[in-house]
Amino acid sequence: MAGQPIKTVNDLTDALKQGVVKPSQVPLDYVVIDGQKVISNTRSSTALINADIPKSQWYGVDKTGKIAYDDITFDQLVRNQLNKNYGGSVQKARK
Amino acid sequence: MQLSNPIEVFNLDDFLPSDGEDKFGMLYADGVLSLDIFYEADDSESRPARRRIRFLRAKYFFKTPFPGYSFFSCPDHRNTPLLNSLVEYGHSDMLDMEHKTSGATGYKHYRLFLHSAGVAIHVIAQSCEISNEELIA
Numbered sequence: 001m002a003g004q005p006i007k008t009v010n011d012l013t014d015a016l017k018q019g020v021v022k023p024s025q026v027p028l029d030y031v032v033i034d035g036q037k038v039i040s041n042t043r044s045s046t047a048l049i050n051a052d053i054p055k056s057q058w059y060g061v062d063k064t065g066k067i068a069y070d071d072i073t074f075d076q077l078v079r080n081q082l083n084k085n086y087g088g089s090v091q092k093a094r095k
Numbered sequence: 096m097q098l099s100n101p102i103e104v105f106n107l108d109d110f111l112p113s114d115g116e117d118k119f120g121m122l123y124a125d126g127v128l129s130l131d132i133f134y135e136a137d138d139s140e141s142r143p144a145r146r147r148i149r150f151l152r153a154k155y156f157f158k159t160p161f162p163g164y165s166f167f168s169c170p171d172h173r174n175t176p177l178l179n180s181l182v183e184y185g186h187s188d189m190l191d192m193e194h195k196t197s198g199a200t201g202y203k204h205y206r207l208f209l210h211s212a213g214v215a216i217h218v219i220a221q222s223c224e225i226s227n228e229e230l231i232a
Contacts, residue, residue: 007118029162040162042114043211068162069208069215071172077162077210080178085113 009047016051023048023057031064031075036090038078040068096192098169098204100185101177107207108179110146110228112137115211121158128153128218132209136230143231148181150220154193154202161208161215181207181223189219 006012006021015021026048029040039045040063048058063074079088086092107116112135120131128150136144150156159165169184187204194200205218 070165070167071170072178074162076173077178080176081210083176084108084179 009043009050012044012047013050016047016053023053024059027059027061029061029063029074031078032062033075033078033082033090038082038090038093040074040078040081042081096167096188098167098184098187098206099171101169101171101182101206102185103177104181104183104205104223105225106180107132110134110137111179112141116209117143117211119209119212119214121156121216123153123156126152128156128220130216133231136228145229145231147226147229148207148223149226150205150218150223152202152221153218154199155189155217155219157215157217159215161210161213163215165215167206167217178208179210181205181225187219193219 004011006015012021012026016023016026026044028044028048030037031040032038037060045058066074068074068077082088082090082093111132116132116134118133120133122129122131130148130150131145132148133143133145135141157166167189172178182205184204184206190202190204193202201221202219203221203223205220205223206216208215
């Protein structure tokens with residue numbers, strides 16, 4: 001695995017399992033919506049879950065109100081995903 | 096550079112699954128920029144599939160990380176639900192500059208975000224077209 005490119009969720013999962021990548025090297029962007037933390041880059045969290053990394057070791061980065069690209073905030077990106085996949089519900093997304 | 100008045104050309108959600116595209120590829124040849132978007136087809140077997148967007152008479156194109164730094168500013172993005180769409184801008188400073196320097200006309204400024212792959216793509220071209228879904232063996 002060492003020296004191999006990480007291109008997919010499975011690649012990252014394997015790298016985490018083998019210790020090639022540490023959880024602290026996988027920042028998880030999140031925003032706070034209705035008092036709840038909602039992750040922006042869900043592929044990274046999927047890899048952490050699949051690698052059985054406990055949430056206490058996850059490295060979260062609060063992007064609430066921060067610009068993601070152009071004039072688009074991370075909040076907009078997350079709300080966009082919530083609307084697309086969970087009918088806009090934070091609770092459904094956290095299940 | 097300022098952009099404004101984004102108009103939807105088509106919505107990528109019409110064919111992408113909920114977790115988005117798997118990967119993408121870009122090829123430029125003979126003035127045509129081809130953008131291949133790979134994803135899992137919405138059938139019982141979730142077979143790998145591809146759609147190709149062809150930008151005809153492409154003059155410039157930019158690929159940047161998304162999220163990331165943007166050369167462009169479009170305040171309209173704050174209020175428009177077009178984050179999953181290929182859009183064409185009604186106004187583009189870049190097109191204005193191009194027109195002033197070369198006199199070129201008939202070009203359009205396109206933009207799309209590939210959220211799962213993590214890229215933003217801007218293309219200056221005369222037109223674009225999208226293929227039907229192609230299942231990959």
